[in-house]
Amino acid sequence: MRLHGWGYRISDPGGNFSFESIDWTSRVLAVAMEGVGAVNSKRDQFLTHKAAVWRDRSDFVIHAALPDDGALEQLWVRRVSEDEFELCCIPFFIYDVALGDVVQTVAQGGMKYIFDHVVTKSGRYVFRAFFERKQYRYRDSVIGDLVGIGSLFEWSSPSLVAIDVHENAAQEVADYLHRKEQSGHLMYETGKTGLR
Incomplete structure (x- = not known):
């Protein structure tokens, strides 16, 4: 990997x-990844944030697909609209996304809230x-x-x-x-x- x-x-x-x-x-x-908080399922590996820096602001969790087979980074967010969210954690593995960015999600692979793109940079x-x-x-x-x-x-x-x-x-x-x-x-x- x-x-x-x-x-x-x-x-x-x-x-x-x-x-x-x-x-x-x-x-x-x-x-x-030794201490990332990787959670395995039959389909995916979820890489979690144990202590999101703005966790107190967050009210939702979305996922971002990583290029590695089936891996997803779990992202703490604050819901802005049905499919837009403000990022409340600092990404460990995805690029071109930062704390406070407003992002849009899409349904993908049977999951409803997968990161798609940044709407507003922070x-x-x-x-x-x-x-x-x-x-x-x-x-x-x-x-x-x-x-x-x-x-x-x-x-x-x-x-x-x-x-x-x-x-x-x-x-x-x-x-x-x-x-x-x-x-x-x-x-x-x-x-x-x-x-x-």
């Missing part, structure tokens, strides 16, 4: 956002950081620094954290994560492909 095969990273520290492809190896998803950005076991000692200081910049976060597992930040601080977070990756403290990607 792969974490969506190719992710995208902001590659111009201190400058404008630009994107370069990076290959997240299969071990990232395998290790990250002005927020998603980053993901992956810590190998030998890098665990850096997690608390990294999270402390990111909170100081104004970031919110959700842990998928002991290794994978999804990071949210408003667009006015996104470059600062990208620069910080780039420095930490260069220092060997973590690996990171952005949740934005640059295609949308």
Whole structure:
């Protein structure tokens, strides 16, 4: 399995956002899923959010299909209309969707509420950081620094954290994560492909 095969990273520290492809190896998803809260059924694997950052605002759950066979990410949302919802969690695995975005759903594969597309962007950005076991000692200081910049976060597992930040601080977070990756403290990607 792969974490969506190719992710995208902001590659111009201190400058404008630009994107370069990076290959997240299969071990990232395998290790990250250790504590994701994967729930298996006969048909699907549901990847859940144990502690959605805006869970107190949410009143509904939708799903987003992942490119891996039958896997779905469960997303906490606030219902806006019959088929539109505000995202109340930070996506662990899907791209081009952020906390606070209003999304539209469709019926698919016997399920009524499957993420289809973003209707209204929130002005927020998603980053993901992956810590190998030998890098665990850096997690608390990294999270402390990111909170100081104004970031919110959700842990998928002991290794994978999804990071949210408003667009006015996104470059600062990208620069910080780039420095930490260069220092060997973590690996990171952005949740934005640059295609949308």
